[in-house]
Amino acid sequence: xxxxxxxxxxxxxxxxxxxxxxxxxxxxxxxxxxxxxxxxxxxxxxxxxxxxxxxxxxxxxxxxxxxxxxxxxxxxxxxxxxxxxxxxxxxxxxxxxxxxxxxxxxxxxxxxxxxxxxxxxxxxxxxxxxxxxxxxxxxxxxxxxxxxxxxxxxxxxxxxxxxxxxxxxxxxxxxxxxxxxxxxxxxxxxxxxxxxxxxxxxxxxxxxxxxxxxxxxxxxxxxxxxxxxxxxxxxxxxxxxxxxxxxxxxxxxxxxxxxxxxxxxxxxxxxxxxxxxxxxxxxxxxxxxxxxxxxxxxxxxxxxxxxxxxxxxxxxxxxxxxxxxxxxxxxxxxxxxxxxxxxxxxxxxxxxxxxxxxxxxxxxxxxxxxxxxxxxxxxxxxxxxxxxxxxxxxxxxxxxxxxxxxxxxxxxxxxxxxxxxxxxxxxxxxxxxxxxxxxxxxxxxxxxxxxxxxxxxxxxxxxxxxxxxxxxxxxxxxxxxxxxxxxxxxxxxxxxxxx
Numbered sequence: 009x010x011x012x013x014x015x016x017x018x019x020x021x022x023x024x025x026x027x028x029x030x031x032x033x034x035x036x037x038x039x040x041x042x043x044x045x046x047x048x049x050x051x052x053x054x055x056x057x058x059x060x061x062x063x064x065x066x067x068x069x070x071x072x073x074x075x076x077x078x079x080x081x082x083x084x085x086x087x088x089x090x091x092x093x094x095x096x097x098x099x100x101x102x103x104x105x106x107x108x109x110x111x112x113x114x115x116x117x118x119x120x121x122x123x124x125x126x127x128x129x130x131x132x133x134x135x136x137x138x139x140x141x142x143x144x145x146x147x148x149x150x151x152x153x154x155x156x157x158x159x160x161x162x163x164x165x166x167x168x169x170x171x172x173x174x175x176x177x178x179x180x181x182x183x184x185x186x187x188x189x190x191x192x193x194x195x196x197x198x199x200x201x202x203x204x205x206x207x208x209x210x211x212x213x214x215x216x217x218x219x220x221x222x223x224x225x226x227x228x229x230x231x232x233x234x235x236x237x238x239x240x241x242x243x244x245x246x247x248x249x250x251x252x253x254x255x256x257x258x259x260x261x262x263x264x265x266x267x268x269x270x271x272x273x274x275x276x277x278x279x280x281x282x283x284x285x286x287x288x289x290x291x292x293x294x295x296x297x298x299x300x301x302x303x304x305x306x307x308x309x310x311x312x313x314x315x316x317x318x319x320x321x322x323x324x325x326x327x328x329x330x331x332x333x334x335x336x337x338x339x340x341x342x343x344x345x346x347x348x349x350x351x352x353x354x355x356x357x358x359x360x361x362x363x364x365x366x367x368x369x370x371x372x373x374x375x376x377x378x379x380x381x382x383x384x385x386x387x388x389x390x391x392x393x394x395x396x397x398x399x400x401x402x403x404x405x406x407x408x409x410x411x412x413x414x415x416x417x418x419x420x421x422x423x424x425x426x427x428x429x430x431x432x433x434x435x436x437x438x439x440x441x442x443x444x445x446x447x448x449x450x451x452x453x454x455x456x457x458x459x460x461x462x463x464x465x466x467x468x469x470x471x472x473x474x475x476x477x478x479x480x481x482x483x484x485x486x487x488x489x490x491x492x493x494x495x496x497x498x499x500x501x502x503x504x505x506x507x
Contacts, residue, residue: 111351115135118154127257152423153427156409159223160200161203167375167376170411197229198262206237206239206242214249230258238265244265260325311358324360326347330365364409366410369395375388375389394415429488440481440482441457
């Protein structure tokens with residue numbers, strides 16, 4: 009038989025006429041041919057390639073053609089393929105990849121008690137971590153991040169959402185600070201001296217110092233004082249006077265107007281006002297903040313200069329640039345990550361705890377503009393500061409400065425799950441009571457009330473000067489919540505539900 013392939017060509021031409029009887033008979037025959045072809049192709053030495061059959065003069069019925077094609081049996085498989093064996097998974101125990109680091113963050117104490125030369129009821133310590141943020145499985149994160157409640161010394165033009173908290177005290181910083189402590193349970197006050205701005209009210213450094221002194225007398229929690237008008241000379245003048253009247257209280261002095269040359273040559277001297285700021289903090293025993301927005305080399309320059317001036321590492325905080333979500337928060341997060349990396353590999357220029365101001369979110373119109381398409385204004389404002397705070401917290405902020413009480417309580421509830429130890433001593437409980445010994449609770453002193461509460465003989469509700477938020481905090485501290493138990497099956501089901 010010739011090696012040339014025998015080709016049977018089939019080409020069906022559809023015509024518009026009604027199918028003829030001959031056409032129907034022909035397609036019945038084609039069905040039989042299809043069956044025969046399968047057998048013929050299997051003959052040894054014979055190969056038929058059926059491409060097309062040209063049929064003229066008849067109109068093929070489409071339904072018969074379909075039936076004919078379906079009637080052709082599928083070629084038999086050459087061999088039955090055995091199913092692959094089911095793999096056996098080897099059981100293993102997952103172990104977290106634990107790393108160790110040569111560096112750690114400095115511990116910075118804020119406030120001074122009577123025994124330490126101040127008048128604060130307690131002190132707060134931030135920093136001290138030896139591992140990245142939230143990596144408690146790798147090393148020590150000894151101190152819970154602190155939230156300082158922001159207070160302005162003049163009305164900054166609060167939006168409606170915040171007026172419900174501070175509308176009655178917005179023109180009185182002393183009353184504002186007292187309300188934060190007694191009603192909202194604040195453990196630290198961050199006083200913004202915005203009235204000293206030369207482009208605004210332009211109050212004198214002496215007047216600002218009087219306000220600071222009045223706030224220190226009104227509340228007994230640790231204090232931070234901020235001047236950030238944009239005029240470095242005026243801000244440093246104000247903070248020098250504040251440092252003097254707050255001598256011994258170990259407050260935080262925050263200068264938000266420090267400016268560095270665009271290009272700082274090696275060994276180039278800084279502005280004299282910067283050294284004055286450092287010297288004032290050193291002389292009166294206060295903590296400083298080195299602020300350079302998203303400028304890591306600038307932060308290192310300031311920290312080195314401060315230490316060379318005599319300010320110890322445990323008296324320095326870093327503000328890497330406190331911006332809000334939607335306004336380059338991702339850049340601030342990257343800066344904080346870089347600071348953590350440098351600190352943990354042993355670079356002493358970056359081992360100071362991080363301060364962040366989520367309250368800055370209220371500078372942006374997304375927090376307060378009444379735009380229907382943006383959704384509920386109040387909830388949007390809460391979410392904007394809360395989202396900013398959580399981004400900072402997840403990136404390792406040690407001290408947050410916040411304004412919205414809704415957002416503050418949400419963050420505190422989150423921190424409760426991570427850090428809150430159960431209060432078991434009178435001394436620990438006293439840190440959360442007003443400390444005024446006003447006797448309105450029926451006891452002679454706060455210490456006696458604390459002792460009775462721990463023994464179950466009294467309830468914290470007896471305190472007349474502690475607000476609802478403060479009482480809720482104390483109750484959580486007395487009986488801290490356990491993290492919710494989540495079964496693996498629940499997690500799997502949740503994952504499956506994701507779109």
